[in-house]
Amino acid sequence: MSDEVNLFAQQEANRRRSRWLVIGFILFFAWLGFGGDYIAYLATAHAPPESYHHVFPWIGLVLTTLGALMAKYSYSTGPTNILKSTGAREIIDAQTPQETQLVNVVEEMSVASGITKPHIWIVDDPDPNAFATGHDESDSNIAVTQGLLAICSRDELQAVVAHEMGHIKNLDVRLMTLLAALVGAVALIADGAGRVMFSGGFGRGRSRSSSDRESGSNPLVILLFVVWIVSWILAPLITRLLAMGVSRKREYLADAMSAQFTRNPLALASALTKIESASEPTRSIKGGAAHLCIADPMGRAVNGAEGKVAELFGTHPPMPTRIARLKLMGYEQSEQAIPGGSAAPIATPTTASIPAI
Amino acid sequence: MIGIVLLVVIVAAGFWFVGAYNSLIGLRNQVFNAWKQIDVQLKRRHDLIPNLIETVKGAMNFEKETLESVIAARNQAIAATRGTTDLPSAQQVQATAAAEGQLSSSLSRLFAVVEAYPNLKATANVAQLQEELTSTENKIAFARQLYNDQATVYNTRQQQFPASLVAGFARATPAELWEITDASEREVVKVDLSMNAKK
Numbered sequence: 001m002s003d004e005v006n007l008f009a010q011q012e013a014n015r016r017r018s019r020w021l022v023i024g025f026i027l028f029f030a031w032l033g034f035g036g037d038y039i040a041y042l043a044t045a046h047a048p049p050e051s052y053h054h055v056f057p058w059i060g061l062v063l064t065t066l067g068a069l070m071a072k073y074s075y076s077t078g079p080t081n082i083l084k085s086t087g088a089r090e091i092i093d094a095q096t097p098q099e100t101q102l103v104n105v106v107e108e109m110s111v112a113s114g115i116t117k118p119h120i121w122i123v124d125d126p127d128p129n130a131f132a133t134g135h136d137e138s139d140s141n142i143a144v145t146q147g148l149l150a151i152c153s154r155d156e157l158q159a160v161v162a163h164e165m166g167h168i169k170n171l172d173v174r175l176m177t178l179l180a181a182l183v184g185a186v187a188l189i190a191d192g193a194g195r196v197m198f199s200g201g202f203g204r205g206r207s208r209s210s211s212d213r214e215s216g217s218n219p220l221v222i223l224l225f226v227v228w229i230v231s232w233i234l235a236p237l238i239t240r241l242l243a244m245g246v247s248r249k250r251e252y253l254a255d256a257m258s259a260q261f262t263r264n265p266l267a268l269a270s271a272l273t274k275i276e277s278a279s280e281p282t283r284s285i286k287g288g289a290a291h292l293c294i295a296d297p298m299g300r301a302v303n304g305a306e307g308k309v310a311e312l313f314g315t316h317p318p319m320p321t322r323i324a325r326l327k328l329m330g331y332e333q334s335e336q337a338i339p340g341g342s343a344a345p346i347a348t349p350t351t352a353s354i355p356a357i
Numbered sequence: 358m359i360g361i362v363l364l365v366v367i368v369a370a371g372f373w374f375v376g377a378y379n380s381l382i383g384l385r386n387q388v389f390n391a392w393k394q395i396d397v398q399l400k401r402r403h404d405l406i407p408n409l410i411e412t413v414k415g416a417m418n419f420e421k422e423t424l425e426s427v428i429a430a431r432n433q434a435i436a437a438t439r440g441t442t443d444l445p446s447a448q449q450v451q452a453t454a455a456a457e458g459q460l461s462s463s464l465s466r467l468f469a470v471v472e473a474y475p476n477l478k479a480t481a482n483v484a485q486l487q488e489e490l491t492s493t494e495n496k497i498a499f500a501r502q503l504y505n506d507q508a509t510v511y512n513t514r515q516q517q518f519p520a521s522l523v524a525g526f527a528r529a530t531p532a533e534l535w536e537i538t539d540a541s542e543r544e545v546v547k548v549d550l551s552m553n554a555k556k
Binding site for chain 2: 113260263
């Protein structure tokens with residue numbers, strides 16, 4: 001950990017780790033589909049010429065197509081549905097000073113991140129939280145709750161908005177929608193196949209008729225088959241764990257992006273402290289959008305959880321760890337702020353000060 | 358056989374060359390775009406100043422000197438940020454930085470004077486202008502930060518080994534970073550109009 005205190009180093013480390021997790025996810029998914037085809041191919045390879053030979057990889061193709069269709073559907077309808085389900089209202093003309101400030105802060109962060117200004121939404125919920133959704137950099141939405149506006153200072157609000165901008169810039173909406181759809185496809189098939197298997201008939205009868213006797217002579221094929229079946233039984237759990245792992249890495253990454261945009265990691269740390277101490281769950285945000293929020297909408301019971309098991313299933317890393325990492329970045333930055341110490345001058349624009357140019 | 362290997366190597370090198378060339382050009386355009394963003398934000402600031410002057414003028418007509426120095430600094434800053442069609446030269450960056458620094462310090466003097474007029478401070482108009490100006494100052498700082506980040510990426514890329522071979526063909530030269538040169542400009546001036554929106 002000591003070698004990755006710098007915010008760019010943290011970004012790089014989290015990108016690398018989430019990349020590996022995504023690769024692992026895809027390999028596992030391929031094993032579930034095309035792995036089964038390969039086993040069936042091995043099992044039927046030495047069958048008599050007139051019996052069934054598995055050459056066309058339909059298991060893998062069906063699974064992949066199902067996953068792709070589900071991803072496409074939830075991706076195209078997702079952003080509108082999420083915003084609708086939270087009852088958010090879009091700010092077009094700011095009415096109150098609070099709204100003006102929010103609009104200004106979002107504009108500032110879109111300048112800092114170099115992406116098109118997103119649509120701004122307010123959710124009437126007293127619990128502090130915020131989320132981002134949308135398809136890409138030019139078509140995105142940022143929503144904050146009334147509760148967040150109430151408790152955050154300008155700098156803290158800016159840091160939270162920057163975190164959400166980080167999600168947009170990293171295309172996390174796309175990534176997480178895709179992973180969620182693949183998890184869904186696997187769960188659907190595992191569930192369906194489980195029912196068919198237990199109700200007897202189909203699965204067992206078919207495999208015995210064509211391949212069992214032939215493959216009986218090859219223990220490797222049987223071993224592979226057993227591993228494959230066990231993989232399918234555990235698949236809903238494993239894919240979920242992998243997806244949550246990716247989600248947590250993307251949260252750390254978005255925190256580090258926020259630090260890059262504001263150059264003020266301590267503001268995000270103090271915003272997170274405030275959000276954490278509001279123990280109420282955010283009722284208007286449903287579970288489906290949890291991975292895009294600044295903090296898990298389930299509330300403190302989830303955000304503060306530090307046990308190993310609770311951590312594995314969380315969309316967000318535990319708050320104390322996030323805050324500690326941000327403080328490290330802040331510390332690193334104050335070390336660097338010695339004149340001439342770094343290539344890029346560090347600007348920390350704040351409410352009450354006009355930075356000299 | 359050797360011929361085929363040679364051909365493969367040459368084709369691969371060709372692809373690499375085109376890729377490296379294009380990525381340098383892409384980065385260069387990003388730097389240019391970031392520079393233009395600073396321009397946009399500076400213009401917004403220049404446009405806000407007449408409003409500010411108009412609002413505070415009535416209440417502080419005996420502080421003419423301060424107001425005039427803001428106006429003069431603004432005009433000078435506008436003259437310094439003439440549109441550029443290419444990456445800015447070192448002189449351009451420095452001239453713009455100096456003129457805007459001047460404007461910043463005269464503005465902060467004005468705000469220090471406004472401090473002395475509690476009635477003026479309390480008006481909604483001034484509070485609003487304060488939020489707008491804070492936001493604009495932040496945007497300038499963030500645009501500058503983005504420019505420096507992009508320029509650093511571009512500079513690093515063209516100096517690092519394999520890409521540095523292509524840098525000459527892409528006519529890539531290090532982009533000037535926007536640095537604070539004057540020690541007095543380095544300090545951040547406190548302005549507190551304690552607006553109500555701020556908690």
